[in-house]
Amino acid sequence: MKKIYVCNDTITGIFSAIYDAWKEGREEKECGIAIKGMLEQELFCEYMLVEENLHKEQAVERLIRKHLGGQAYADIWHASLASDKDKADAIYGTMLAARRLRDSKKVMEHLSHPQVERVFELSRKVGSEAHNYKGFLRFRELSGGILYGGIAPKNRILTCIAPHFANRLPQENWLIHDKTHHMYAVHEAGKEWVLVENERIQEERLGQISENEQMYASLWTAFCRTISIESRENPRSQMQHLPLRYRPEMTEMAGEV
Incomplete structure (x- = not known):
C-alpha cells in the first residue's frame, strides 16, 4: 500500500517528511509527500501525519549539502518555498535520482528526469519573483517611525528578500x-531580522503614515508623472517589465491600478 506523508507547508515540515520516507527506504512509487491544505486524497493509500522537528530538518539539509552539493541545496530550498x-514529491524524487548517479553532485544537470526538471522550474520561479520584489517593494514610514512594506507574492519569498533589505537598511526598524x-x-x-x-x-495602524511620508510620497508620485512622455508610452512594454500584480503597493502607481 502506498504511504502518504502529510506535512506542513514549511521547510521544517517538508524536510521532516523526507527524513521519514528516506529512513524507511521508500521509493517514489511506494510513497508520496502531501502538503496540508493541498491534499487530494487517493484510494488505497495510508496517510501518516508527519511529526516535524529541527533535528530532522538539519539531518536532511546535511545529507543534501554533502551528497548533492551547495547549488543543489539552493535549488531545493527555493523549490520548497513555491506555491505548488x-x-x-519533486524534491524527494530529485534526491532519489541523485542516489542513482555516479556523481550525485551533478543531479541538477539531469533535466531529462521529470522530478529534477520540476525542482529546477520551481526554483527559477521563486528566484525570479524574489528578484522582482527586491526592486518593486516600496516602504512607507508609519507615524511611529517604522518602515512598512506590503507585498502579495505567489510564493513564500520573505526569507529570500529579507536578508537583502537587512543589508541595505541595517539601522532602520522595518516590517x-x-x-x-x-x-x-x-x-x-x-x-x-526575524520571521x-x-x-x-493592527490593520488601522498601517494606515497611519507620518507627515514626512505623505510629503515625499506626493513628491515622488508627481516626479514620476512629470518625467513621463505621453507620446512615448508603451503599455505592452510596461506590462513586460512591471506586471499588474506588483503595482498595488507601489507609491508611484497609487490610484492607477
Missing part, C-alpha cells in the same frame, strides 16, 4: 508583510 502542491501567506519579516535597528507567522497586526 507537488513540490515535496515586510506577506499578505498572501500572513507572514512578516521584522527587523529591529542594529539587530537580525513571524500566525500573528495578527
Whole structure:
C-alpha cells in the first residue's frame, strides 16, 4: 500500500517528511509527500501525519549539502518555498535520482528526469519573483517611525528578500508583510531580522503614515508623472517589465491600478 506523508507547508515540515520516507527506504512509487491544505486524497493509500522537528530538518539539509552539493541545496530550498502542491514529491524524487548517479553532485544537470526538471522550474520561479520584489517593494514610514512594506507574492519569498533589505537598511526598524501567506519579516535597528507567522497586526495602524511620508510620497508620485512622455508610452512594454500584480503597493502607481 502506498504511504502518504502529510506535512506542513514549511521547510521544517517538508524536510521532516523526507527524513521519514528516506529512513524507511521508500521509493517514489511506494510513497508520496502531501502538503496540508493541498491534499487530494487517493484510494488505497495510508496517510501518516508527519511529526516535524529541527533535528530532522538539519539531518536532511546535511545529507543534501554533502551528497548533492551547495547549488543543489539552493535549488531545493527555493523549490520548497513555491506555491505548488507537488513540490515535496519533486524534491524527494530529485534526491532519489541523485542516489542513482555516479556523481550525485551533478543531479541538477539531469533535466531529462521529470522530478529534477520540476525542482529546477520551481526554483527559477521563486528566484525570479524574489528578484522582482527586491526592486518593486516600496516602504512607507508609519507615524511611529517604522518602515512598512506590503507585498502579495505567489510564493513564500520573505526569507529570500529579507536578508537583502537587512543589508541595505541595517539601522532602520522595518516590517515586510506577506499578505498572501500572513507572514512578516521584522527587523529591529542594529539587530537580525526575524520571521513571524500566525500573528495578527493592527490593520488601522498601517494606515497611519507620518507627515514626512505623505510629503515625499506626493513628491515622488508627481516626479514620476512629470518625467513621463505621453507620446512615448508603451503599455505592452510596461506590462513586460512591471506586471499588474506588483503595482498595488507601489507609491508611484497609487490610484492607477
